[in-house]
Amino acid sequence: MPLIIETIVTTRSRSGEIHIAPLGLIQRGDKWIIAPFTPSKTLDNLQENPCAVANHVDDVRIFAGCVTGRKKWPFNRAEKVDGAVLKAAMSHWELKVESMEDDDVRPRFICRSVFTRGHKPWGGFNRAQAAVLEAAVLVTRLKMLPKEKVESELEYLQIAISKTAGDRELEAWGWLMEKVQAWRGEQG
Ligand SMILES: Cc1cc2nc3c(=O)[nH]c(=O)nc-3n(C[C@H](O)[C@H](O)[C@H](O)COP(=O)(O)O)c2cc1C
Numbered sequence: 001m002p003l004i005i006e007t008i009v010t011t012r013s014r015s016g017e018i019h020i021a022p023l024g025l026i027q028r029g030d031k032w033i034i035a036p037f038t039p040s041k042t043l044d045n046l047q048e049n050p051c052a053v054a055n056h057v058d059d060v061r062i063f064a065g066c067v068t069g070r071k072k073w074p075f076n077r078a079e080k081v082d083g084a085v086l087k088a089a090m091s092h093w094e095l096k097v098e099s100m101e102d103d104d105v106r107p108r109f110i111c112r113s114v115f116t117r118g119h120k121p122w123g124g125f126n127r128a129q130a131a132v133l134e135a136a137v138l139v140t141r142l143k144m145l146p147k148e149k150v151e152s153e154l155e156y157l158q159i160a161i162s163k164t165a166g167d168r169e170l171e172a173w174g175w176l177m178e179k180v181q182a183w184r185g186e187q188g
Contacts, residue, residue, distance in 0.1 A: 003027040006133055007054040008062050009034060010075065010084045011045035018084045019045055020071055022063045022136065025054055026108075032095060034109045046109050050097035051081035055089040058123060060132040062088060064172035067136050068179050080115040091118040128165035131157040132172045139176050142183045154180065 004024040011019050019041045026033040034052060036042040046052065057063075062073055075084035081094045095111035135157050138150060161173050 005032075005054075005056075006063070008057055008066070008073075008086060008089075009042060010053045010055060010086065011042050011051075012049050012083050013041075013045050014048040018075060020062075020066060020073055020075075020086070022066050028110070030112075031098070032093070032111045032113065034095070034097075034111060035106050036109075037106050038104065043107065046097060049082055050109070051083055052095045052097075052109075052111065053078050053081065053083045053085055054093040054095060055086040056091045056093075057086060057088050058090055058126075058129065059088045059168055060129045060136075061168050061172040061175075062086070063136045064132055064139075064175045067139050068175045070175065078115075079117070085117075090120045090122060091116065126164055126166075126169070127160035128163075128169035128173075131160040131165075132169055132176070135173065135176045139179050142180070147187055150180075150183075 004026050006022065006024050009021055009023040013019065021042050023034060023036065023042065026035060032054065034046065036046065065071070065073070074087040076087060078085050078094050081096060083094065085092050093113045094115040096114050097109045098112050099110045101108040101110065135154065138153060142150060161169065165173065
């Protein structure tokens with residue numbers, strides 16, 4: 001299995017609107033692959049404007065926020081591509097699409113990094129941040145996974161939240177749990 005880095009990808013539509021979404025970047029040699037599902041705004045934007053910015057953030061509210069309808073996060077213009085760098089980015093990569101591998105479910109955009117910049121020193125590992133990331137992935141898959149699997153994974157992730165979360169992680173977890181509660185209601 002290739003290395004996958006979880007990032008916040010910003011893309012720009014033809015009309016100039018910036019779109020922000022969490023996506024896993026897949027490593028292939030010195031290239032990074034963006035693989036958005038069909039249909040999605042990220043896919044449309046990459047077809048219209050073949051570049052992106054991968055933002056590396058430690059504020060996991062952005063991961064949780066994007067999957068719970070909180071998609072407005074402040075940004076600045078990128079340096080070398082027609083895109084946006086999140087103000088929260090600890091570092092970022094500016095990516096140009098070199099080629100595309102078409103697929104009905106999940107096309108792949110093969111990208112080259114044309115510019116990298118660090119903005120803030122990395123602050124170390126935190127288990128609650130990792131737990132929020134995992135729960136954010138779960139929240140995007142609630143309709144696809146068996147109920148028991150979702151509940152047992154959340155129970156495990158909750159341990160890291162209880163033991164190690166700071167304010168940002170607790171807020172992010174709260175947003176995700178609102179979604180989970182709504183889904184539980186639908187389960188009857
Ligand atoms: C950590 C994380 C990684 C994700 N990776 C991907 C990915 O590689 N491809 C994808 O299509 N969606 C991925 N998702 C789900 C998307 O962020 C979500 O479905 C998003 O809304 C994409 O659709 P959009 O471009 O229309 O906003 C991921 C979500 C999380 C929380």
